[in-house]
Amino acid sequence: MTDLATERRLIEIIRRAARPAPGVRVGIGDDCAVLEPDVGSLLLATTDLLIEDVHFRRRWATPTDIGWKSLAVNVSDIAAMGGRPRWALIALACPEAVRVDEAEAFYAGVQALATEYDVVIVGGDTSASPRGWIVNVTLLGDAAQAPLVRSTAGVGDVIAVTGSLGRAAAGLALLEATPPPTDIGADARADVTTAHLRPRPRTREGRWLAAAGGVTSMIDLSDGLATDLGHVCEESGIGARVELERVPVASTVDAVARALDRDALAWATSGGEDYELLLTCKPAAFERLAEGLARATGTRLSAVGEMTAAAEGVRYLDAGGRVVPIRPGFEHFVTGRARA
Ligand SMILES: [Mg+2]
Missing domain, CATH: 3.30.1330.10 (PurM-like, N-terminal domain)
Known part of the structure; x- marks a missing residue:
């Protein structure tokens, strides 16, 4: 035609x-x-x-x-x-x-x-x-109820994310790679490119979390953990501490990172476009929320850190407790700016 x-x-x-x-x-x-x-x-x-x-x-x-x-x-x-x-x-x-x-x-x-x-x-x-x-x-x-916003996180709240991070950025890297690498399994390739091309927004999870009580703020991860957590910190007027070893990264992302000689954790923290949810909740509510969300939707909720006093800023720590510099946000290709 x-x-x-x-x-x-x-x-x-x-x-x-x-x-x-x-x-x-x-x-x-x-x-x-x-x-x-x-x-x-x-x-x-x-x-x-x-x-x-x-x-x-x-x-x-x-x-x-x-x-x-x-x-x-x-x-x-x-x-x-x-x-x-x-x-x-x-x-x-x-x-x-x-x-x-x-x-x-x-x-x-x-x-x-x-x-x-x-x-x-x-x-x-x-x-x-x-x-x-x-x-x-x-x-x-x-x-139906009060929508969850970015500005209401409190010091001491747990920071948590749904699903896993970095798949969409791994998919983009694979789609952009020339020549395409040949040593990646079809399943890993399909997993990450589908995540990039056909994201599945977390509406059921978002609605369940909003109704469950105990969630203090929420945002979707469109521009990457570093940028979007930065929005929550800025809007709430406080800081955050993320333990990088707790950030959930799928094995497919590790496989693609190895094949392309790239850093899976950098994709997970700065890659963007995962369209997972980032939330904060009262520490006492986390286990109930994680178990309830898994039961209701099958989606995993992972705690990755906690909100801190504004003076501490936003810090990312490795397994040894050392501060790791994380590149905030990401830019689309050469000319593009990330979405708000
Ligand atoms: Mg958004």
């Missing part, structure tokens, strides 16, 4: 995704969507921009991957507040030469994520781009 994707065709593709859904009075097709949040719930709003050759490359990200991830990163922000993602607006600009099947594949990726996370597409826009793909997603969600 080689049709060029005219704007009219793109709008048809988007409209096909429309379906009746709770809370949607008017969906795609009018000037605005008309939405009706549940009585007494709070509305959460977030937006994110993905730009070709800043956040992804067409060389290794298919249109379906791009569609999936563009919504996933927004869903992760709603997860970080303990909310429920609900309604999305999808704006896509791509060069005139993009084919209809590529545009359809993009929306198929958006729709696959939306279906799995119970998100309804209620609007969007398309445009020609002079160079490269540009995707902007706006996502609305709701929260």
